[in-house]
Amino acid sequence: MAYILIILKKHLMDIFLQSNNTKLINFEKRIIREQALNPIEALREKRASIAEDMGVPAYIIFNDKTLKYLASEKPDDKESMLEINGIGEKKYNSFGEEFLKIIKIYKI
DSSP: OHHHHHHHHHHHHHHHHHSOHHHHHHHHHHHHHHHHTOTHHHHHHHHHHHHHHHTSOHHHHOOHHHHHHHHHHOOOSHHHHHTSTTOOHHHIIIIIHHHHHHHHHHOO
16 A cells, blocks of 8 residues: 555655646545545555554444444444444444544545
């Protein structure tokens, strides 16, 4: 993943240096649209970040199945998030708001 980000960053810099800002903005919009089609990657990154900060395995935060449900169901509040298998009050109180922010960014 880090390798891809390095290549993407280099590509963005090349575009910026060789073109005007309009092309760079259009490229960034295209990347955002592509990511919006696969929000599970953003959820996985958030999970990995939280897990690393806490010093626990990522599946302790939410397992892959729960992330897939979050990505497909796209809950927009506490009540709808609590309906997803694998999310109870404790996990919602610990991580729910952070994941809701990600879901709202990637909502189609």
